[in-house]
Amino acid sequence: MENIVWHPHKVSKEARSEQKSQKPCLLWFTGLSGSGKSTVANAVDEMLHEQGYHTYVLDGDNVRHRLNKDLSFSDEDRVENIRRIGEVSNLFVDSGLIVLSAFISPFAAERRMVRDMLPEGEFIEVFVNTPIEVCEQRDPKGLYQKARAGQIKNFTGIDSAYEVPENPEVVINTAELTLRECAQKVIDYLANRGLLQNAEMNAKTA
Template sequence: MKTENTVWHDQHVVKSQRATLKQQKPALLWFTGLSGSGKSTIANAVDALLHEKGQHTYLLDGDNVRHGLNGDLGFSDIDRVENIRRISEVSKLFIDAGLIVSTAFISPFAQDRAMARNLLETGEFIEVFIDTPIDICEQRDPKGLYKKARAGEIKDFTGIDSDYDIPQQPELHVKTAELSIEDCAKQIVSYLELNGYLEA
């Protein structure tokens, strides 16, 4: 519940000044895809490439955030919505700091991804659909989650008994079954270069 006794406090240093200092255009790379699709791995590879180029970045990983900020949330639809709401607001703060932010979350619901997009200015939200067929995700199953979900040990598992809304018009459509991790990362960094994000 929002309090009525808070007033927005304007700051002397604004986003454009922070971005100019960093010589880059702030952006949120929103990695979405099924569990095991490669979101975190590719986001890490992108972050490393950007770091090598001298860009100012930060990576917010779904599992890591659930160890702290979102540690009180489960995986019901309601909790998933709140999970994305919180990370969207945190991402907005990082964007205000002038950073290029990567978030690696399943974020299965289109309306939640739209909410995150609407928090930012035009051009700041870049939806990155990590498109990996579910059979390949199950073959990888790095955490053994699909096996547990199929056995009924995990409920509300995306792609099994909870829906995933496939992005209809993502800025980036990355097909991991056809590309190496390195090539996936290069595809994303090339998009940033071509669209002027890596220069003030």
Template sequence: MEEKNIVWHDTNITKNDRNSLLNQKPCVLWFTGLSGSGKSTIANAVERKLFNKSRKTYLLDGDNVRHGLNKDLGFLESDRIENIRRIGEVSKLFVDAGLIVLTAFISPFKSDRQIAKSLVGYDEFIEIFIDTPLEICEERDSKGFYKKARSGAIKNFTGIDSPYEKPENPQIHIKTAKNTVEECVDIIINHLIKFGYIEENNDYSI
């Protein structure tokens, strides 16, 4: 089917309707950082706090998405770009549905993160840089990926033989070497409160 024959279909229920029903300001919490930096751990903890206070959320995790939506993609640069493009589009749909969507992906290239950001409103994309030194990520190496990458068993591994382009101006900069998981979560929750994504007069205890 040619693109010129595809027409956008407007629905009766609007984005503003869903936002009002859910009583929250939807956004994408885009966690980026090296493998082993703590993206998934922190994203899970943030979602738990939000869920406990009846916030409507959904977490997209890099490994989980590759079991389904992106199972056809490998780890060549072109595949990794397409991986992030698809996640950006899915995140856009979740935001349109009124949810706070959390994405935990290495997403190593600035240009790809910029594309994901461009898909939603300027205030609907919150880039969260999980800044953990490579040596600490390698020490953790819970999945054994770094060891395999160092031995040559895994090619195009971010931080070893494929670059990671650090965010220049992330809305939230988390340094896990200096903060506990709980402290990292509090930094993110406080940002959401400060900028009106969630209400301040709630107990966000885990």
């Protein structure tokens, strides 16, 4: 971009990560409304926090209150919503944090766009694969009922598509597993990848 130059920082991502005794990454929770994305993300966040890790949760509704309040739910604005969140998530990861982002993010191309923003291995797609029938039964915000009544347009799963992830790193179904089991499955993946190798030490020094 003309007249804009990237300004390098003297404190590197590696230095920030080392200071926190952790390996940063982005856990990207995707799934239908009511699938349990935010609930599981917050449970994982709490477990990591208790172990002494430095984390932050980005939630779809919360972000639309401020940063993305100018965006609608059209397909075009959904793409822009995810692009902005991807950039914010990338900055947080660059600061050395373990970031948990919970967004429907219905389109594969946009999830791939965010994956490509980060170095190899730092984007971890968590597909909350809860059947739409279960999500609709829960309907915690009454959105499915409104969508069925035609009061909400472009609602994912009803009149707007959700493209199922082809190769997510983690798959969980909140209709089959308890909340703790879902969160533990994510934690186990991080541990097996070597991203939580200092968990025991962090728990003792937190």
